[in-house]
Amino acid sequence: MISQENGSGMPSSAAAPAKQGHRPQPVTLRQVAQAAGVSTATVSLVVNKKKSARIADETRQRVLDAIRELGYRPNAMAQTLVSGSSRFIGLVADAIATTPFAGQIIHGAQDEAWKHGYALLIANTDGNRELETDAIAMMLEYKVRGILYSTWFHRATDLPASLRESDFVLVNCFSAEPGARAVVPDEVQGGRSATEILLKHGHRRIAFINATIPAPAKDGRLQGYKEALEAEGILFDESLVLEAYPDQEGGYGATEELLKRDVTAVYCYNDRMAMGLYDGLREQGLSIPGDMAVVGFDNQEVIAAHLRPPLSTVSLPHYELGAAGVRMLLGLEEAQAPVPTKIYCPTVERNSVRAPAPV
Amino acid sequence: MISQENGSGMPSSAAAPAKQGHRPQPVTLRQVAQAAGVSTATVSLVVNKKKSARIADETRQRVLDAIRELGYRPNAMAQTLVSGSSRFIGLVADAIATTPFAGQIIHGAQDEAWKHGYALLIANTDGNRELETDAIAMMLEYKVRGILYSTWFHRATDLPASLRESDFVLVNCFSAEPGARAVVPDEVQGGRSATEILLKHGHRRIAFINATIPAPAKDGRLQGYKEALEAEGILFDESLVLEAYPDQEGGYGATEELLKRDVTAVYCYNDRMAMGLYDGLREQGLSIPGDMAVVGFDNQEVIAAHLRPPLSTVSLPHYELGAAGVRMLLGLEEAQAPVPTKIYCPTVERNSVRAPAPV
DNA sequence: CAAATTTGCTAAAACGCTTGATCACGGTTC
DNA sequence: GAACCGTGATCAAGCGTTTTAGCAAATTTG
16 A cells, blocks of 8 residues: 555645656645645535535635645546546547548547547547457447547448447448438539539530449439539430549549540549549640549549649538537437438639630 | 436346437446346456456356346446556647648557557647647546657647646657657658669669758758768769759749759659659650659658659658657657657658669 | 365445535524 | 524545455365
8 A cells, every 4th residue: 555655734845847757646636625724525616616616715715726736637537437427439430541531530520529528539440340349349438428430431331239339420431220320421412513613614515434433422423413414404424424443543544535525524533533634634735624624522632732733623521520420429410310411512623624615 | 316226136128228319327347246146346356357366167157147248348437546547648639630641640659559458539739739738638637648749740849838747758749858758750761761762773863852941851851862872972962952842833843943953863852742743844745754763752642652653752650650659658668858769761662763764 | 173274255445536415603683 | 592594614425446355164184
């Protein structure tokens, strides 16, 4: 048993200097109480600014002084224990580092959580089921208020069983299982918006280079494209929809086919394809947006903002996804599980689009 | 006061079904003990697999069954309270979402922390001092084992005062203040490695497009460039060092000057400049690596791996930085504060470099 | 067969905090 | 002068664990 040498009387040293080596035990409520010559209850009341409590100004001051003097910090664990409800929200992500996407989800979640007095407990799982289970277990042991289960690209997902032991919200993914609340980007609206950028500038023959790999984004973005055309009274032309692997190579490789379509504008499934397409078009001596207007999707800053010319695109609202996830978890936002709440994808207009050259 | 309806006798329902609405209070040790007909002490001993404890196999089994039956999860808060030391490591970052960089630091920190049984508590501050202080306060209240203070680009930093109240390690930044342990990338070695890629392929006249803005990276990468040349017996030529703003525009804009230097290869301060330079060179009808070999720095995947041709570059070891930070915090790695520990920057060779054309 | 030892388990204190109940006391009211 | 009140503080229980000391029963020892 370790005996505190200053068990009685005033503590001798003020705000722990915190040298390199052994860090002193944190100051407790009791020590403050002792220093101020009051009970721990009183200190607690002062610390928490309880309106209902009656504390003499003189006493309050004495306590406040002692707190400052000793450098007291409440022990959140102890507080949680007694209050019964923790101030944690867990966030499990399948790929924190691969893209900036997950980072934005974290960012949004953290800001929103913070706003409501919650701290974020995060775990990266690399999509590994075992890690995932461990991560969730950890969060459950910390009695998190709830868990945000997020994926770095929009997709359907199977819920780890243990997720059910807590409140949870799916972020950027969804599941048909009952009670699975979810927030996802509104791909259809995004696709519509992307196409509308082009339409707005007067383009009528607009190609869409879709992805080859199946995903909600693939269907949604195509659907949006169709809707936008239809709204303008333009007949959907199947032959204007190409498909390629959704990366630079894919975009580059699609150039040739695209040029056979005799279009003035193209909407790419994502910015990376657009980046490849830029290379392809340039190789053909074509200029953007003069010879071909281009819009992308995703708004990957590093790419879109810095291509030459900067790429008009549609933003994936990852930050909002994270924030909305938190709100939904806390019951501040409606949810009709298991149908996901869709988040608006804003457009970002840069210089890769202008009116088509007159014929 | 809320009274548990099954305060005595066997609990009636098994593993909480966790419906949508009201979530039942988590199962406690006491409930397990009751269900198994033993004391809480016994359950605790079973749960923690204490070697020193003697528990009859039959009893152990009964407890295990009860645990499974009830879906018991230990309360980490309570554990922390009694054990006195928490299993948290705090990570404060100034920009979680701006680049994938911070994400990688988080990733590395989280993996390493996990490995040692710690969970990561993160906070994004956007470089805002007030938020920073709040974030650190939060972490201190959760009695974190220590705090990783990280920045998204390598730089000197002022320590928030409250950081001193905990163990801490600076990640990707440093401070001259005493006791400030830090891990940073080895910019000099990185610069040397970048240059060596070019030298190795036989280039002798190598330009360096440095950044205009002051930073440890600016000095370090130049220093490395000089060292590599010197090691090869090549005289450092001041005129081969250009400066530009470290983004695409900068790289693009530097093309003209570069071409006056009559070099066969160029090493860019970062990948984004290289990306701009690609555009500039292409406009001049020059090919990479045929007419000009190019290496970058940072290894920003989205860019470097997907440029045409893919860019050889040097990797900023953010993942390692995060991991090393955790190890240093836990005392598993030496530190000679306040001189930062330097982490190796590995090269990533792709196709933007080959031997210079014979004259 | 008494003493000593081992086995299996429990009682209870402690961790740092919150909070409803309670108390002492000087001042009002009737 | 008794009953009452408001004020300012304290008491003590309890949150869910861990852990040490200790107890009763079973087993071994001499």
